[in-house]
Amino acid sequence: MQSQGQVRSANLAAALACLRDGGPRSRARLAADTGLTKATVSSLVAELVERGLVAEGAVHRPGSVGRPGTLVELDGRGVCGIGVEVNVDYLAVLALDLGGAVRWESRLALDVPGLRPVEVLARASAMVAEARAGGAAGAVGITVAVPGGVQGSVVRTAPNLPGWVGTDVAAGLADLGLPVTVGNDADLSALAEVSAGPHAGVPDLVYLTGEVGVGGGVVTGGQLLRGSTGLGGEVGHLALTPGDAPCGCGRRGCWETVVGLGALLRAAADPDDPLRDPGRDLEDRLADLLARARDGDARTLEALTGIGTGLGVGAAVLVALFDPAVVVLGGYFAVVGEFLLDPLRTALAQRVDAADRVALSTLGFTAAVRGGAHVALQPVFTDPTTVPLEASA
Structure with a gap:
């Protein structure tokens, strides 16, 4: 049996996912779409606002009868997921906020095979630090895209980066103090395509x-x-x-x-x-x-x-x-x-x-890094309580 806290977390996640997938809506519509009571939805929205994850926007007037409602929409300007791509001839960093807006983007031409993995990851770490100091404040995680097969955070196959086999990418970025996941670049690109744009x-x-x-x-x-x-x-x-x-x-x-x-x-x-x-x-x-x-x-x-x-x-x-x-x-x-x-x-x-x-x-060359940013944000959608209440302050 779920505890009261687990039920609350699941309901917060359901409300947040509904706004992500369906766009802004009134509390009444949110209650209908999630199957929750209006009172529960009002309480959930209030908490999500406190956590800086949603905002109340334009007035919604569905008809001429009754009181107009206020639309609730994803905010999350203070919450970002960061994607990093390590490719053969470049490094890239992109940060998305909760609403899917790009908050930071940078790219560095680099002969990656000519450097040791530790040197490349040091440069990637510096790029992420620059992003966090710029438009990507409030980062909740990093996902790194690599051109090869990955097991956990370790590169297991990399035909075009053979020197990376056995490299623990997460360990190389541990100094950033954020959760790091690692994925194949094409897989993350596919996720980006089905998450945003014409193929969503x-x-x-x-x-x-x-x-x-x-x-x-x-x-x-x-x-x-x-x-x-x-x-x-x-x-x-x-x-x-x-x-x-x-x-x-x-x-x-x-x-x-x-x-x-x-x-x-x-x-x-x-x-x-x-x-x-x-x-x-x-x-x-x-x-x-x-x-x-x-x-x-x-x-x-x-x-x-x-x-x-x-x-x-x-x-x-x-x-x-x-x-x-x-x-x-x-x-x-x-x-x-x-x-x-x-x-x-x-x-x-x-x-x-x-x-x-x-x-x-x-999406061009941003697909993998954008997919990484989406994945980095997923824990927030799974459990919004991971973002502290003071995030909105």
């Missing part, structure tokens, strides 16, 4: 991200597919191609050797071309590549067509396996997507009836 609430979705490697996140029945060892969605290492190019995982012929960022840059530019300079910010390099494609550069267009066709071949397998409502392209795929969609859909249509299910992510 879609129960069956496949997310593909293109970076140095290729990652995938699969949401089925509204749940993230993790697999028995947490490596579900590692689609970049499927042997989907006839080629035998070596992959960072040690095998040959992996899908990412054909459609990963390295494959695109090798096909589009010579080794001494600035496009292939890892010291430059990736978004700057992709902007240059897009400019060449829009100017009609034959080599660039041919390279992009090859990537799109290769994506369609692999996506067909994933559609046949998971039957998603939508396949979302993220990472660099989304940035150059205008040149990938036609060859991708052509290759897809030749194999499965799903050419209309492909969409470009609107």
Whole structure:
């Protein structure tokens, strides 16, 4: 039997989740949607206001009869979740408040494989500290996205960051004094897609991200597919191609050797071309590549067509396996997507009836770090009493 305190906590969580999922509403509507009494809802709202998690906003006038009500909405401006992304050539930090607004965002071009994990985590820690001193005051937790498989907070596989295998990421950020969780970058990106934007609430979705490697996140029945060892969605290492190019995982012929960022840059530019300079910010390099494609550069267009066709071949397998409502392209795929969609859909249509299910992510390179921030906020939605009453002061 639940204690009175547990029941209270569960009711607070139900009210907060209702506002998160359904938007602002009156106390009467909140009572109807949660099945709680109006008196209980009034008490819950008063406590959530004291904790700085909700605010009373505009006057609600559903009709001409009776007293108008006051809308209750998520506030949480003093409560943030922080996402951190460690990728091959950059670090990123993003903070979301309880209402989903971005309170801080920063990005650092960095040759991560060229540094020891402890050095990279020290830089990430400094970026988080800067965020907390800026717009991310009231942080309640951190979630770190890494391009590999994770068990607990330890990196277990990382084909493109082999020096990170065995690294306890949470221990490396312990000096920040906040709870730290760690997840796969593509999984967190998929969660971001179903939590916000045009695909919010879609129960069956496949997310593909293109970076140095290729990652995938699969949401089925509204749940993230993790697999028995947490490596579900590692689609970049499927042997989907006839080629035998070596992959960072040690095998040959992996899908990412054909459609990963390295494959695109090798096909589009010579080794001494600035496009292939890892010291430059990736978004700057992709902007240059897009400019060449829009100017009609034959080599660039041919390279992009090859990537799109290769994506369609692999996506067909994933559609046949998971039957998603939508396949979302993220990472660099989304940035150059205008040149990938036609060859991708052509290759897809030749194999499965799903050419209309492909969409470009609107989150761009922020998907993983945004998904991390969402996860970092989840404990507040699970138990709002974790935020002290004085948070609103």
